[in-house]
Amino acid sequence: MILTVTLNPAVDHTLTVDELPAPDTVARTDTAHVDPGGKGINVSQYLVELDTETVATGVVGDFLGRFVRDSLSDDGIPSDFVEIEGRTRLNTTILTDEAEYKINHNGPTVDSSAIDGLLRSIDRHDPDTVVVGGSLPPGLEPDAIDRIARESDCPTAVDVGGDILRELDASYALCKPNREELAAATGRRVESRADCYDAIEHLRQRGYDRVIASLGADGAIMATPDERLHATALDADVVDTVGAGDSMLAGVLSALDRGATDEEALRTGVAVASCVVSVPGTDVPPFGDMTNAIDRVSLSRRDSSSHTTGD
Ligand SMILES: Nc1ncnc2c1ncn2[C@@H]1O[C@H](COP(=O)(O)OP(=O)(O)O)[C@@H](O)[C@H]1O
Numbered sequence: 001m002i003l004t005v006t007l008n009p010a011v012d013h014t015l016t017v018d019e020l021p022a023p024d025t026v027a028r029t030d031t032a033h034v035d036p037g038g039k040g041i042n043v044s045q046y047l048v049e050l051d052t053e054t055v056a057t058g059v060v061g062d063f064l065g066r067f068v069r070d071s072l073s074d075d076g077i078p079s080d081f082v083e084i085e086g087r088t089r090l091n092t093t094i095l096t097d098e099a100e101y102k103i104n105h106n107g108p109t110v111d112s113s114a115i116d117g118l119l120r121s122i123d124r125h126d127p128d129t130v131v132v133g134g135s136l137p138p139g140l141e142p143d144a145i146d147r148i149a150r151e152s153d154c155p156t157a158v159d160v161g162g163d164i165l166r167e168l169d170a171s172y173a174l175c176k177p178n179r180e181e182l183a184a185a186t187g188r189r190v191e192s193r194a195d196c197y198d199a200i201e202h203l204r205q206r207g208y209d210r211v212i213a214s215l216g217a218d219g220a221i222m223a224t225p226d227e228r229l230h231a232t233a234l235d236a237d238v239v240d241t242v243g244a245g246d247s248m249l250a251g252v253l254s255a256l257d258r259g260a261t262d263e264e265a266l267r268t269g270v271a272v273a274s275c276v277v278s279v280p281g282t283d284v285p286p287f288g289d290m291t292n293a294i295d296r297v298s299l300s301r302r303d304s305s306s307h308t309t310g311d
């Protein structure tokens with residue numbers, strides 16, 4: 001079972017308007033959505049649709065926290081959150097014909113005693129893998145994630161910002177940076193594919209056993225102790241890329257959980273992400289039988305003796 005930890009969940013409020021209002025005027029809209037969000041929670045939602053057992057945990061509070069819990073329960077996503085006094089945040093996205101405007105709240109102040117509660121919850125569920133995803137709320141530092149990794153009795157994967165990846169100190173089974181996070185985590189320029197391989201190797205040496213770098217429309221790279229694989233993205237009718245990285249991680253973890261090889265896991269992650277970019281926001285599309293899409297993902301293997309230029 002894969003247990004996800006979202007230390008800073010959110011209610012995602014998405015509004016669509018024709019255009020942004022002029023200063024001191026009001027825009028009105030009929031199109032507004034509220035969804036439970038935060039990267040670990042999104043991973044659990046995709047895992048359920050992939051028929052992989054999961055429990056979503058994390059820290060929630062007040063009425064927006066209740067909304068997160070209740071929505072997950074209505075959607076059949078098992079959860080077990082630690083309750084705090086502060087209020088779960090509301091993240092706002094405004095979509096216009098021209099652009100997307102996003103304001104993420106920093107979140108409630110959380111003290112480290114919440115981590116004690118989370119560790120008890122992890123212990124109760126006895127997962128095979130723990131995934132920590134998303135930003136840290138005020139009051140928590142990266143060492144809170146290190147504590148979860150050290151004190152949980154199973155491998156830990158992380159999907160966190162580059163600034164956090166850079167500071168983590170424990171050993172991790174897997175991390176999934178995108179291109180910007182890879183650059184921020186390593187302090188390197190990450191433009192060419194060779195830059196990606198170099199930065200990934202740097203992260204691997206820092207204690208991340210498998211690194212999966214998602215590269216948007218350029219696909220993804222997986223580096224393990226044994227091999228380095230690049231998968232091309234599948235052609236998709238892209239609506240938006242919200243949730244793309246979370247769904248790729250869910251696809252990879254779901255395949256590894258079934259005993260798939262790294263190669264199959266990477267193909268699955270890319271195939272799942274190509275479905276998710278074709279639906280709005282973090283909507284969960286029906287994945288159905290993914291065999292055909294998985295077979296269409298083309299992979300190349302990088303020789304371990306390859307130079308760090310070219311490619
Ligand atoms: N424009 C696109 N066309 C097809 N697939 C895409 C596109 N953008 C993203 N993807 C798929 O989603 C995966 C994750 O996207 P990415 O943007 O790197 O993640 P994140 O959401 O973490 O920034 C990519 O590896 C790719 O497989």
Ligand SMILES: O=P(O)(O)OC[C@H]1O[C@](O)(COP(=O)(O)O)[C@@H](O)[C@@H]1O
Binds near residue numbers: 036
């Ligand atoms: O924890 P962060 O970095 O503030 O991000 C939280 C936001 O990211 C999401 O998890 C979506 O993730 P992506 O935009 O990376 O696909 C939202 O559900 C949530 O509002």
